[in-house]
Amino acid sequence: MFEAVLLTVITAATPIMIAAIGELVVERSGVLNLGVEGMMIMGAVIGFAVANQTGSGSLGVVAAILAGMGMSALFGFLVLILVTNQVATGLALTILGIGFSGLIGEAFIGVPGLKLPELFIPGLSEIPFIGPVFFQQDAIVYLGFALVAAVAYVLFRTRLGLVLRAVGDNHGSAHALGYSVIRVRFAAILFGGACAGLAGAYMSLAYTPQWVENMTAGRGWIALALVVFSSWLPLRVVVGAYLFGAVSVLNLHAQAVEILDIPSQFLSSLPYLATIVVLVLISANRRLTLVNTPACLGKPFVPDR
Amino acid sequence: MVQHDRSNKDTLLDARGLTKRFGDILANDKVDLVINKGEIHALLGENGAGKSTLVKMFYGSLEPDGGEIVWEGKPVDINNPAAARELGIGMVFQHFSLFEALTVVENIALALPNPGNMSDLAQRIQQVSREYGLPLNPDDIVADLPVGIRQRIEIVRCLLQEPQLIIMDEPTSVLTPQEADQLFLTLQRLAEEGCAVLYISHRLEEVKRICHHATILRHGQVVRECDPTLETPASLASMMVGADVAAVSAAEQAPQIGETRLGLHGLSAPAATPFATALNNISLDLRAGEVVAIAGVAGNGQGELFDAISGEMPVAPDMVRLDGTPCGKRNITWRRKQNAAFVPEERLGHGAVPGLKLSQNIVLTRHSTGDKLVGAGFVSTAQAGEMEKRIKQAFDVRMSHDDPEARSLSGGNLQKFVVGRELDRKPGVLVVNQPTWGVDAGAAALIRQALIDLARSGSAVLVISQDLDEIFEIADRIAVISRGFLSAPEPAADMTRERVGLLMAGEAENQGEATNAH
Numbered sequence: 003m004f005e006a007v008l009l010t011v012i013t014a015a016t017p018i019m020i021a022a023i024g025e026l027v028v029e030r031s032g033v034l035n036l037g038v039e040g041m042m043i044m045g046a047v048i049g050f051a052v053a054n055q056t057g058s059g060s061l062g063v064v065a066a067i068l069a070g071m072g073m074s075a076l077f078g079f080l081v082l083i084l085v086t087n088q089v090a091t092g093l094a095l096t097i098l099g100i101g102f103s104g105l106i107g108e109a110f111i112g113v114p115g116l117k118l119p120e121l122f123i124p125g126l127s128e129i130p131f132i133g134p135v136f137f138q139q140d141a142i143v144y145l146g147f148a149l150v151a152a153v154a155y156v157l158f159r160t161r162l163g164l165v166l167r168a169v170g171d172n173h174g175s176a177h178a179l180g181y182s183v184i185r186v187r188f189a190a191i192l193f194g195g196a197c198a199g200l201a202g203a204y205m206s207l208a209y210t211p212q213w214v215e216n217m218t219a220g221r222g223w224i225a226l227a228l229v230v231f232s233s234w235l236p237l238r239v240v241v242g243a244y245l246f247g248a249v250s251v252l253n254l255h256a257q258a259v260e261i262l263d264i265p266s267q268f269l270s271s272l273p274y275l276a277t278i279v280v281l282v283l284i285s286a287n288r289r290l291t292l293v294n295t296p297a298c299l300g301k302p303f304v305p306d307r
Numbered sequence: 308m309v310q311h312d313r314s315n316k317d318t319l320l321d322a323r324g325l326t327k328r329f330g331d332i333l334a335n336d337k338v339d340l341v342i343n344k345g346e347i348h349a350l351l352g353e354n355g356a357g358k359s360t361l362v363k364m365f366y367g368s369l370e371p372d373g374g375e376i377v378w379e380g381k382p383v384d385i386n387n388p389a390a391a392r393e394l395g396i397g398m399v400f401q402h403f404s405l406f407e408a409l410t411v412v413e414n415i416a417l418a419l420p421n422p423g424n425m426s427d428l429a430q431r432i433q434q435v436s437r438e439y440g441l442p443l444n445p446d447d448i449v450a451d452l453p454v455g456i457r458q459r460i461e462i463v464r465c466l467l468q469e470p471q472l473i474i475m476d477e478p479t480s481v482l483t484p485q486e487a488d489q490l491f492l493t494l495q496r497l498a499e500e501g502c503a504v505l506y507i508s509h510r511l512e513e514v515k516r517i518c519h520h521a522t523i524l525r526h527g528q529v530v531r532e533c534d535p536t537l538e539t540p541a542s543l544a545s546m547m548v549g550a551d552v553a554a555v556s557a558a559e560q561a562p563q564i565g566e567t568r569l570g571l572h573g574l575s576a577p578a579a580t581p582f583a584t585a586l587n588n589i590s591l592d593l594r595a596g597e598v599v600a601i602a603g604v605a606g607n608g609q610g611e612l613f614d615a616i617s618g619e620m621p622v623a624p625d626m627v628r629l630d631g632t633p634c635g636k637r638n639i640t641w642r643r644k645q646n647a648a649f650v651p652e653e654r655l656g657h658g659a660v661p662g663l664k665l666s667q668n669i670v671l672t673r674h675s676t677g678d679k680l681v682g683a684g685f686v687s688t689a690q691a692g693e694m695e696k697r698i699k700q701a702f703d704v705r706m707s708h709d710d711p712e713a714r715s716l717s718g719g720n721l722q723k724f725v726v727g728r729e730l731d732r733k734p735g736v737l738v739v740n741q742p743t744w745g746v747d748a749g750a751a752a753l754i755r756q757a758l759i760d761l762a763r764s765g766s767a768v769l770v771i772s773q774d775l776d777e778i779f780e781i782a783d784r785i786a787v788i789s790r791g792f793l794s795a796p797e798p799a800a801d802m803t804r805e806r807v808g809l810l811m812a813g814e815a816e817n818q819g820e821a822t823n824a825h
Binding site: 161164165167168171172174175176177178179180181292293294295296297 | 367368387388389392400404405406407408409413416417418422448450
């Protein structure tokens with residue numbers, strides 16, 4: 003029983019964690035992309051469609067990543083080259099994604115889907131309890147953890163990460179030192195798009211292997227909030243995502259048991275409340291938060307040449 | 308024109324006919340400039356004369372539209388700052404190019420092509436910074452450091468690139484006199500080692516003191532070259548402006564001191580953010596008829612003090628009194644109605660709304676001070692336009708067409724406007740933060756004279772400034788702010804620069820703490 007609950011927690015947390023780690027990189031470079039939900043849902047529908055047509059889950063995942071990157075490239079072109087307002091452009095991207103995915107997905111409603119196979123890690127998967135929970139998952143779950151570790155390492159231990167943080171902290175100075183602010187940001191935006199697309203693929207190929215209109219159901223927004231509440235620190239994103247996953251699974255079980263006479267609407271809102279409360283508490287260290295907040299977040303940049 | 312002979316030295320950089328155009332404006336018009344090895348070369352000019360544009364072309368942040376740069380005898384193309392650094396050109400920026408959220412070593416690594424291992428770099432930083440008398444702790448986060456240290460980071464960053472030419476854009480504007488002296492020693496040592504320095508400054512005293520040669524720009528053209536050691540600050544100033552600059556003096560007419568208009572009593576406030584400064588038990592009586600100046604290095608609580616006096620930051624009622632009335636919790640409009648006026652430091656964005664016309668900006672601060680600007684909720688545009696013309700004339704605000712948007716004015720002109728807007732009211736109490744920051748000599752003299760005239764007509768004037776020359780020109784009494792403590796104001800006649808410098812470096816703190824103990 004406990005094993006099964008833990009498994010569902012991982013499934014619930016993974017898409018949010020992956021989308022959030024991508025957005026974290028985007029925001030560290032100083033860009034606010036509110037289109038996570040739109041990129042995610044496009045990843046979900048394209049991933050499902052390609053997997054369905056080709057019969058290959060891997061191709062579906064690759065297509066979903068490319069779809070997310072395509073959406074983010076559009077966003078990057080608008081906000082970096084044409085210097086449109088980032089908030090408005092991000093909102094438009096979400097609206098576009100939800101509408102467009104509904105159109106593409108119409109033919110796939112009710113079509114049985116394809117579930118990504120579980121990969122058993124030899125040796126580790128046989129460890130009692132830990133094995134079945136952590137090492138008998140599909141590839142995207144492993145990839146998600148690898149992504150968090152890689153992002154944390156690159157951001158704080160490599161020159162690439164240093165340049166990325168520098169661009170997000172003060173784009174004027176980064177430009178004066180000769181770094182291409184636009185190029186760094188475009189790369190970050192593409193990475194964010196790829197992560198959102200991957201998170202979408204997880205929704206339609208692993209979480210619930212089918213296509214339902216608007217199936218991401220606000221997870222992109224949760225991911226966005228998570229980035230802010232985690233003070234732009236990768237490991238806290240993991241904490242937040244798992245907390246959200248855990249409370250939403252507990253809430254399902256509580257509703258099923260009906261031991262408590264609590265309105266189900268309240269239970270459904272618990273994951274959101276719990277995540278916000280906990281992350282507000284851990285971000286109480288205002289100094290740490292301020293030092294980690296990208297100072298140029300959402301500000302337009304035009305090089306003076 | 309007498310050109311003294313410099314031809315016997317090695318030429319390092321030779322700029323020939325450099326031209327840069329922004330739209331209709333010719334920022335640099337066929338500028339010729341020769342910098343020799345081991346020379347401290349001053350670049351002088353008013354605001355907008357094209358100094359920054361010129362050095363940005365040397366540093367590769369701007370591309371010239373015409374002309375060529377010859378570096379050690381070879382024509383070079385400097386497309387970007389990395390190319391400039393490769394040639395051996397380093398730059399210390401006027402507005403620091405540091406990343407506040409990063410550590411010292413990270414900031415320096417960003418400017419080096421091959422920084423290598425971070426801990427090795429940290430060691431090199433410590434070694435070089437100690438060698439030049441500019442000690443740094445590599446692991447400090449920049450946001451925690453005062454401006455003097457921040458400048459050290461920029462200089463050490465330059466030194467680690469082993470440059471042959473260092474460009475410095477107004478390096479002393481944020482330093483105490485003692486810190487500036489230390490900087491001059493470093494520069495002289497660099498020059499002796501054969502490194503050239505291109506030095507931009509508005510402070511002509513120090514140009515005379517440390518520079519070997521000066522080039523003067525006006526309206527984007529080279530108008531003169533001279534040996535600054537043979538000139539006086541006044542003669543340098545008139546070369547820059549192209550006319551004699553009127554001297555300002557507070558001493559000519561003795562102040563008629565009246566009653567206390569603005570009183571600060573034990574004004575304390577915690578720091579609102581980790582990067583802000585707390586105010587500690589500040590007391591001051593500002594009396595009618597006098598100019599009191601508060602000196603201090605940037606970031607020692609000037610902004611917070613201004614906000615508490617103007618009403619942007621509420622404090623306990625008794626801490627701020629206008630004409631004896633406690634008003635620490637009153638808003639800025641209430642205080643304006645009490646005949647007080649405020650000019651904040653940041654003119655564009657805080658002092659004026661960039662996208663609004665000047666007449667609309669007048670309405671914003673004058674709407675309820677009895678100028679008939681607002682009647683029954685409607686704004687009288689005619690009255691606002693009239694006032695705009697009046698201020699424009701009285702303060703010589705230059706504009707391309709009538710009543711433009713605030714953002715289209717140059718910095719100096721906008722400063723004249725925001726100060727003029729409040730002076731036009733003849734307020735009983737005027738508080739102004741950095742009245743002439745980044746303003747050229749002519750406009751600065753006009754503003755300073757107007758502040759003195761206002762005080763002599765019976766108003767109380769409080770000036771917060773980082774410019775010691777300005778403070779000694781206009782103040783009757785001088786106090787110094789340091790880390791949120793204010794020293795007791797002393798008559799300007801008894802103050803010396805050395806004394807102010809010591810107070811800036813922390814003695815004001817001790818004094819402030821001593822008053823705390825009472």
